[in-house]
Each structure stands twice: as structure tokens, then as C-alpha cells.
Amino acid sequence: MEVIPGSLLVFWGLFAFLCLLPVSVLFFRKKR
Amino acid sequence: MELSVSIVLFLALLLLIGVFVSRKIKNEEDWFVAGRNLGVVPLVGTYFATIISTVSVVGYMGYYYIHGWGGWWNWAGTGLTSFIAALWFARRLRTFGQITLPDLLEARYGKAQSILGGVVILVAMVFFTCAQLAGSAAVVTTAIPNIDRTTAIIVIGAIFILFTALGGMEAVAWTDTFCSAVILIGVWILMYVVVGEAGGVAQIHRKLAEIKPTALDPFAGGAISFGVAMSWFFTWGLGNFGAPQFSTRIYAAKDPETAAKSQAYVAVTFIFIYLPLMLIALAGIILVPGIEKADTVAPTLIGKYMSPWTGGLIMAGVLGAAISTADSVLLLAGTTFVRDILQKVSSRQYSHAALLKIARVTTLVIGIIAILSTINMTTGVMWIQANMVGIMGSMLSIVVLAAFAWKRANSQGGMAAMIVGLLTAVIWEYLKRPMGWFPILPSLLTGLVALVVVSLITPPPPKKIIDQFFGEGSVK
Numbered sequence: 001m002e003v004i005p006g007s008l009l010v011f012w013g014l015f016a017f018l019c020l021l022p023v024s025v026l027f028f029r030k031k032r
Numbered sequence: 033m034e035l036s037v038s039i040v041l042f043l044a045l046l047l048l049i050g051v052f053v054s055r056k057i058k059n060e061e062d063w064f065v066a067g068r069n070l071g072v073v074p075l076v077g078t079y080f081a082t083i084i085s086t087v088s089v090v091g092y093m094g095y096y097y098i099h100g101w102g103g104w105w106n107w108a109g110t111g112l113t114s115f116i117a118a119l120w121f122a123r124r125l126r127t128f129g130q131i132t133l134p135d136l137l138e139a140r141y142g143k144a145q146s147i148l149g150g151v152v153i154l155v156a157m158v159f160f161t162c163a164q165l166a167g168s169a170a171v172v173t174t175a176i177p178n179i180d181r182t183t184a185i186i187v188i189g190a191i192f193i194l195f196t197a198l199g200g201m202e203a204v205a206w207t208d209t210f211c212s213a214v215i216l217i218g219v220w221i222l223m224y225v226v227v228g229e230a231g232g233v234a235q236i237h238r239k240l241a242e243i244k245p246t247a248l249d250p251f252a253g254g255a256i257s258f259g260v261a262m263s264w265f266f267t268w269g270l271g272n273f274g275a276p277q278f279s280t281r282i283y284a285a286k287d288p289e290t291a292a293k294s295q296a297y298v299a300v301t302f303i304f305i306y307l308p309l310m311l312i313a314l315a316g317i318i319l320v321p322g323i324e325k326a327d328t329v330a331p332t333l334i335g336k337y338m339s340p341w342t343g344g345l346i347m348a349g350v351l352g353a354a355i356s357t358a359d360s361v362l363l364l365a366g367t368t369f370v371r372d373i374l375q376k377v378s379s380r381q382y383s384h385a386a387l388l389k390i391a392r393v394t395t396l397v398i399g400i401i402a403i404l405s406t407i408n409m410t411t412g413v414m415w416i417q418a419n420m421v422g423i424m425g426s427m428l429s430i431v432v433l434a435a436f437a438w439k440r441a442n443s444q445g446g447m448a449a450m451i452v453g454l455l456t457a458v459i460w461e462y463l464k465r466p467m468g469w470f471p472i473l474p475s476l477l478t479g480l481v482a483l484v485v486v487s488l489i490t491p492p493p494p495k496k497i498i499d500q501f502f503g504e505g506s507v508k
Contacts, residue, residue, distance in 0.1 A: 003237055003241035007249065007250050008101055008249070010250070011104070011250035015111060018112060018114075019300050020299075022115055023299065025119060025296075
């Protein structure tokens with residue numbers, strides 16, 4: 001998508017981080 | 033016609049679930065915190081449905097229509113809450129394992145703090161129930177024009193008050209989960225149709241870059257300032273910890289691990305509602321440009337692109353969003369009265385059966401008060417409604433977080449933080465929100481300063497409290 005500005009990608013990254021980090025941390029903690 | 037049928041069917045189903053679940057309720061702990069036995073599914077369902085109110089569906093769709101992607105800042109804080117809760121807070125609060133937020137205040141700071149908290153929570157919850165009731169009535173009167181507002185308020189109020197009083201937290205959790213499913217299905221159908229109409233996700237963005245490039249800017253081309261973005265982020269992110277309708281759901285988890293896990297899943301589920309809401313709004317910019325009143329974006333799109341039956345399903349979802357928030361806060365009002373005010377002020381010992389009965393009757397009475405004050409709404413009541421929840425969060429969030437975060441926080445510091453936070457919020461509202469900040473933002477700052485300064489000039493908390501919250505048995 002050539003029209004998406006870089007700042008919007010960073011913004012999406014913030015949400016992906018907030019949403020996915022807790023699940024992944026709990027997932028890996030359980031594996032250990 | 034189809035709209036009326038879907039809404040009546042939906043309300044009947046809610047009542048049925050509530051009555052069915054209520055047969056399991058034996059004592060007051062079953063009623064307050066579902067016997068502390070909830071697994072991940074009802075926990076995620078009830079948390080999600082309580083956060084997602086009518087405002088989130090109708091109001092946010094309009095907000096996104098106006099600002100584009102930058103509008104997403106409004107749920108960044110909600111994401112931050114579940115982030116902190118999943119990784120740190122939930123396990124600690126569940127290990128502490130009482131029933132209400134004031135229980136935490138009593139154990140960590142003292143009885144006076146707990147009663148002050150209880151009274152403010154009770155008042156806030158009664159008014160918050162009214163706000164949701166008014167919202168549901170608005171949905172029903174829009175969908176079924178030949179029903180008047182008073183009848184709508186009484187019918188909807190009677191239904192959720194009945195299943196909340198009968199089934200307590202367990203009924204609320206399962207009806208909320210059902211509502212969550214209806215909200216999600218409704219929003220996803222709307223997204224599928226509207227985004228398809230607008231030519232698909234990629235096409236929508238290409239077009240937006242041409243006709244409204246600010247919709248692709250995280251700060252909406254300057255319409256959302258950095259200060260406002262941070263306001264959204266930290267106001268809800270930290271403020272939700274002072275909102276007992278969220279934090280106390282953690283007590284109902286069957287163990288600390290389930291509590292943490294459900295919060296992590298909640299963080300993921302938010303994407304499933306806020307992404308479709310955004311895509312619907314962006315498609316709306318292209319399909320029906322020039323809508324000026326934000327709240328009419330959702331009804332316009334539904335009216336234009338949905339068949340009566342799917343439209344009815346979405347209306348049921350919006351109504352479900354209101355009811356599932358209202359039942360949770362009403363439940364909390366009943367719990368707070370019995371647990372934090374009656375039991376803490378009165379020296380009498382009540383039996384389990386008596387407590388359950390008192391909790392149910394209180395919920396009925398509070399519900400009836402809410403119905404009456406919603407019918408006779410004045411501007412004064414509306415002002416309190418709009419601001420009371422923020423004021424409550426301003427008072428409680430710092431002390432709730434500090435309870436587990438800072439060993440040195442003591443009784444005097446807790447009291448100071450609560451009073452200063454409360455006063456700051458009230459004054460900030462009175463000054464009509466200088467700089468556009470939400471009152472909770474200055475409250476968090478002044479409350480934190482009050483907590484730190486007063487705690488440091490007074491003696492540290494007793495060893496017993498430090499051991500309970502930071503010692504052997506606590507979560508490290």
C-alpha cells in the first residue's frame with residue numbers, strides 16, 4: 001500500500017504491541 | 033416490524049439466561065463474585081461487554097468518521113489497561129482475593145478510606161446506570177417509533193434489574209458474554225457489507241489519500257493534538273484501575289493465572305471491535321460524505337446498507353452494549369452498598385442468606401431509583417452522570433495502583449491522595465476542563481504528589497500490611 005504514510009505504520013505498531021505482547025508473554029511464561 | 037421483533041427476542045433471551053443462571057446462586061459470594069469460579073470465556077465476555085457501551089459503538093464510529101485513523105487514540109488507553117492488568121495487576125489483585133475495591137482500600141490503607149471510596153462508588157454507579165438506561169431507551173425508541181421513552185425505560189430497566197438481582201455476577205457475566213457475541217456479529221456483518229460497497233480495504237485507503245489525507249494521519253492532520261492523544265492514553269490507561277466495574281471482575285476469576293490470562297485475551301479482543309468500527313467509518317467517509325452530526329453516522333449506514341433483519345441484529349447489539357454495561361454497574365452498586373457500607377458501618381453479624389437477600393433487595397431499590405431518575409432527567413442529573421465516573425476514577429486510580437506498586441504508601445498518604453484527587457477533578461470540571469484535558473489527568477498528577485509527600489512525612493505502614501502485600505505469600 002503505497003499511500004500509507006510511515007507515521008500511520010508506527011501508530012498501528014503501537015496497537016499491535018499493546019494487544020499482542022501480553023498474550024505472547026503469558027504464552028512463553030507457560031512454556032518455560 | 034423486523035426491528036421490533038429482533039429487539040423483543042433479544043430482551044427475552046437475556047432474561048432467560050439470567051433466570052437460568054440464577055438457580056445456581058446459593059450465598060452472597062456466589063452473587064457478588066460468581067463464587068470466584070469464572071473461567072476465561074465468561075471473564076473475557078463480561079469485561080469486553082462492560083467496556084463496550086453504546087458510546088463505543090455509536091459515538092466512536094462517528095468519531096472515527098470525523099478523524100480517521102487518528103480517532104483510534106480513544107481506545108489506546110483501554111489497551112494500556114489490559115496490558116498492565118495482564119502483566120502485573122490482575123495476578124496481584126486476585127491473590128489478594130476479596131470482593132470489592134473498597135476491601136482493598138481497607139486492607140491497605142484503612143477503614144475511613146474504604147468507606148469514603150464506597151460512598152463515591154455507590155453514587156457514581158447509580159448515575160452511571162441511569163446514563164446507560166437513557167442510552168438503551170434512545171436505541172429502542174429509534175428502532176420502534178411507536179413506543180414512548182418512558183415505557184422503553186421501564187421495560188428495559190425491569191429486565192436487567194430483574195436478572196441482575198436474581199443472578200448476580202454469574203448472570204451478569206453470561207448475559208454480557210451473549211451480548212458481546214451479538215455486538216461482534218452485528219458489527220462484522222455491517223463491516224463486510226459497507227467495506228465491500230466501498231471497494232475493499234485497499235481501495236478505501238487509496239481513495240482517502242486523495243479526498244481526505246488527514247484520515248491517514250495518526251494525529252488527524254493536527255485535529256487531535258499530542259496532548260489530547262496522551263489524555264486519551266493515560267486517562268483511561270490508568271483511570272480504569274479506579275473504575276471498580278472493571279477491576280473487580282478480576283476477583284471473579286477462578287485463580288490468579290486465569291485472571292491474568294483473561295486480561296491478555298481481552299487485549300486481543302479489542303482489535304475485533306475497534307478495527308471493524310474504524311473500517312466501517314472509513315468506508316462511510318467515501319460512501320456517504322458530508323455527515324455533520326457524528327452520532328448519525330452509524331444509523332445512516334445501517335439504514336442505507338442493511339436489510340431490516342441484519343439491521344435489527346445490529347440494533348440488538350447496540351442495545352446489548354448498553355444493557356451489559358448497565359447490569360455490571362448496577363450489580364456493583366448493590367455489592368458496594370451491602371459489602372462496603374452496610375457491613376463496614378454496622379456492627380451486626382448477618383447470615384449468608386440474609387446478606388444475599390439484602391443484596392438482592394438493594395439492587396432492586398437502586399434499580400428503581402435509577403429508572404425514576406432517568407425518566408425525570410434534569411440537566412443537573414445529566415451533569416453528574418457525565419462527570420461522576422471520571423471523578424470516581426480520579427479519586428481511586430492512584431491509590432489502587434500504589435497499593436501494589438509502592439511499599440511506602442501508607443494510610444495518611446492514601447487518604448490525602450483520595451481527597452486531593454477528588455477535589456482536583458471537581459475543580460477541573462468546574463473550570464470547564466482547561467486545555468481540553470480530562471479531569472482525571474490533573475488528578476493523577478496532584479493525587480500522586482499528595483500520596484508521595486504525605487506518605488513520606490508520616491510513619492511507614494505497619495509490617496503486617498507490608499507482609500500481606502509484598503511479603504512471602506504475595507505475587508513477586
